[in-house]
Amino acid sequence: MSRRGWIGLALAAVAACLVLPSAASAHAYxxxxxxxxxxxxxxxxxxxxxxxxxxxxxxxxxxxxxxxxxxxxxxxxxxxxxxxxxxxxxxxxxxxxxxxxxxxxxxxxxxxxxxxxxxxxxxGPNPGPPPQFKVPSISATATTPQLLIARWAMFLSVMVAIGLLVLRLLVARPLIRRVQGVSLRAVSIAFVIASVVGLVAIPVYLDFSTANDTLRSVFDVGALVPLFRA
Known part of the structure; x- marks a missing residue:
């Protein structure tokens, strides 16, 4: 693949990794x-x-x-x-x-x-003074092992992909021009793998996160569709 092709693929993959988890940046009020x-x-x-x-x-x-x-x-x-x-x-x-x-x-x-x-x-008309209600306890289990693994896989893969992109375009390529018989194949393959892992980890993380917070099944994958439509 040409240099221009690699640059386009790299930028597209990194952009996808960065855009998907921030489809909407504000909380609902x-x-x-x-x-x-x-x-x-x-x-x-x-x-x-x-x-x-x-x-x-x-x-x-x-x-x-x-x-x-x-x-x-x-x-x-x-x-x-x-x-x-x-x-x-x-x-x-x-x-x-x-x-x-x-x-x-x-x-x-x-x-x-x-x-x-x-x-x-x-x-009414005579409900009396408001009583002391006990608010239902429905806590978010944001520290489950599955959620932590998916979260770190997402963050690390995105950071590795960005690091490999910088390494390939700004560091390794100028050095390789001075050394005969050396290629960027290993760096390119590692970048693609990191990008794919990031793209897979993002929906997995969202699935576990929303399932924990709304008491739905993690297998209700169709419920994630609205997050990617926003």
């Missing part, structure tokens, strides 16, 4: 809730609506609605609103009694980072 936080409603709402500043994949989201007895009041899975792709909706049990309710939410931004929060609302 909750910008609106229905019902609003701490509001006292005259009648039970049919559902809970959470609107973010960007589209959030429903399969990566958890929305918990509990009463003072810690009983779950949702009746179905989290879904995307048909009228607004940035809004997630979860249905509630009909005819909820008067009182206070805790909404706990957790979602995965398209950059792969978990975001979460909690707020309360009440159904």
């Amino acid at each position: 909750l910008v609106k809730t229905v019902p609003a936080a701490s509001v006292v409603l005259p009648s039970p709402p049919p559902n809970i609506q959470l609107t973010y500043d960007e589209a959030v994949e429903p399969r990566f989201a958890i929305i918990s609605v509990t009463n003072v007895g810690a009983q779950q009041e949702t009746t179905g899975p989290v879904q995307r609103s048909p009228s607004n792709p940035d809004t997630l909706v979860v249905p509630l049990r009909a005819h909820l009694p008067e009182g206070w309710y805790l909404i706990y939410w957790r979602a995965i931004s398209v950059d792969g980072h978990p975001v979460q929060g909690a707020f309360t609302y009440a159904i």
